[in-house]
Amino acid sequence: PLLPVVMRLAAELSPAGNWALLARAVLEELASVGVPVLLGVRPVEGRVPLLLGLRTESERTAVADRVAAALRAGVERAGLERTGAHPPVVVVGVAGGWAAASAGLRHAAETATAAQGLSDRPWYDARRLDIDLLLWRLRDHPDLAAFVERAIGPLRDHDRTARPPLLPTLETYLAHAGRKAETARELHLNRQTLYNRLARISELLGTDLDDPQTVLALSLALRARRHTT
Structure with a gap:
């Protein structure tokens, strides 16, 4: 199973051209997690999407804990932590196969946006924020x-x-x-x-x-x- 994860940076933490530095720092931190990782960056949206390879779905929570800690450590290593800035938001999606990976990343990315302003947690489970996502989608209604x-x-x-x-x-x-x-x-x-x-x-x-x-x-x-x- 593949586990989609998205980290969203607050606007004030945008690396402004240093996305390669951030990606390298995050990859170095993720190397110690012990699972295969595909990582990308989406500078326009301020997102870092990942796909993680799990051995079984039962290790989802344990892997999510390690990955969230590695992502935040990567942000710190890249020098993007600032006093008073909102911390990065990490959302863990639903594990599935390759066919579901794209939809899983989109869902996690939207949920990461909807989670802005919630009380800070190491990571959010996308499955528990469906109401917040629905309300965010209706924000202009x-x-x-x-x-x-x-x-x-x-x-x-x-x-x-x-x-x-x-x-x-x-x-x-x-x-x-x-x-x-x-x-x-x-x-x-x-x-x-x-x-x-x-x-x-x-x-x-x-x-x-x-x-x-x-x-x-x-x-x-x-x-x-x-x-x-």
Whole structure:
């Protein structure tokens, strides 16, 4: 099986003519991974696509860990790390044969673009970002912006003028599937303060945060806002 992988560099990290240097540095780092590699560069899109040869699909995760570390080390070796710049995004696609390689690389490349702005991880599994990819593809559709405004517009208005901001509280709460103890711990809040913030969010949105349909809509809106603002 062949494993498609795409690394996307942020615009501020574009090597500006030093793509050969980057490719050489990445290949040198990948030499220690222990799997066959085909590597290319796409300067216009700021992407480095790879095809990796696996012995079995069961080693996908272990190989992805090593490859992601090698890619980031190659970026560092090429002198492209900068303070304050967004780190490279590495997306690992679905393993398949030669017939599926082209589609797998295109899917990973699109997903790497859609993943811009997500919390930093060593690598992203393309299979787990299909919703983000769909929302990215709809980024220019006015209905998506209208949906985001209906769902979380009052919170965005609140956060422009009032403190504390409530959108981070809602994001963390939903990320922890409504588990208040975990949410409070991550936000460094006591339980009562968190309850007060959640009550204020419900009041502003006119919704019930315990309703599954409401939770689904809010989760989608929070993910979609990266592509509509």
